[in-house]
Amino acid sequence: MPKSKYDKIYHSLKTKIETGEYAFQELLPSENQLILTYDCSRNTIRRAVSALVTDGYVQTMQGKGIRNIFQPALQTSFTMGGIESFKESAMRNNQVPRTEVLCFTEINADPKIASRTGFAIGTDLYYIQRLHYLNEKALILNHNYFLKDIAANLTPEIAQNSIYEYLEQTLHVSIVTSKRVMTVEKMTEIDEKYLHLGNYNCLAVVSSQTYNSDGIMFEYTQSRHRPDYFRFQDNAVRKTIR
Amino acid sequence: MPKSKYDKIYHSLKTKIETGEYAFQELLPSENQLILTYDCSRNTIRRAVSALVTDGYVQTMQGKGIRNIFQPALQTSFTMGGIESFKESAMRNNQVPRTEVLCFTEINADPKIASRTGFAIGTDLYYIQRLHYLNEKALILNHNYFLKDIAANLTPEIAQNSIYEYLEQTLHVSIVTSKRVMTVEKMTEIDEKYLHLGNYNCLAVVSSQTYNSDGIMFEYTQSRHRPDYFRFQDNAVRKTIR
DNA sequence: GCCGATTTGTCCGTATGTATC
């Protein structure tokens, strides 16, 4: 897989930070030194560093340098800022994923579904209900709606493994952006049946609309998470007030 | 307040998108056209556009152009991807904020507090408990811990208005990055007392560590949100798998 | 299917501004 130059530098620096090559609060080599190390232009270094800033790994300070603010204990989290499939998240955390397909149907978007998902009325969709286990504990109940035109020939077998893997590797659909909204909702009977929430009466709900590289929204998903295992992590950057 | 060139272009394009000057799914002018419009270099345009991409406003497609994917209905949310004070969020949504200071004390970080907040043991802190109202409804119960050295001479009066305003405008502390973790927790008696959760038995909790431009973590805050009014919005960009 | 025009993606070099020490 060909990586771009700035991406290689980004990963190289990221690894060095994660393995503790730079101590917490220590300054990284200056841009000029990094230019020599990686034999590249200043723009390329700046691009790699700016990606680390968005990841919350480092902080740049004009006139001072680039400070490492990575704390390993905090950066381990299941749900992250990026777009990841359940399988990928599990693997990143070295855990064993399993997916059970509860329901696999083809439906047509009626007005109610259309308004909830954002698809146009009358659109042909796959509606899939899946239960995701981690280390044999049911954690997430997923309701997926996929555009039939884009996610062609989806099967329960694919849904049991990884739909994203199929979309990207077989259909060459490139997933680009995803708009997500997180809320807390009262549990329903279905939630209780599959997730066994104990004495919690609500759960964490992540709704997302995902776009492919043609700008088409091809997926709407509602993920209902067990509250005691839900943890969403985020790094925010302050925009100066004007 | 002086704005940089790319920031002006960013805001100009953002406004045009929000006011519907470009239709949903329509292509924006190409980079070369934008260069002529704003009389600048290509890098400057690219920087402005890339900020719009992170905001989930547009999508860039190699060989095609820049597509507007802004949907007004979705972009209105109280809690957002950036760092915002309660007062700023309220004003952005044209609502009336009010803050009640429940408790204002100075404490010294014992081992328990230190491990929860991430401050070193023995650090001098302000501990503030505040209740935030929107349109006279109690929505958020905040537990703030501020480093006494940085947030010097904080008073209950300041806490009732806006601590961030004081930090930035009076003390010239620049707020840079914030690491946040979102979870769902069981409610406590204090939550129930102030937030009146009805028949919900849990709430949305956002814990954050905020750093200033010297790389010092000067704030730890736990925000406990009424679940029925909590809504966190986010735009994610897929990183290609390697 | 090919070719050329258009458009975004990557990369380089340079100059100047601004903050820190």
Next chain:
DNA sequence: CGATACATACGGACAAATCGG
């Protein structure tokens, strides 16, 4: 004040993807 560091901005070159003829 000068040296160092990051921030902004410009210009140019080539690659890769898309689209129309």
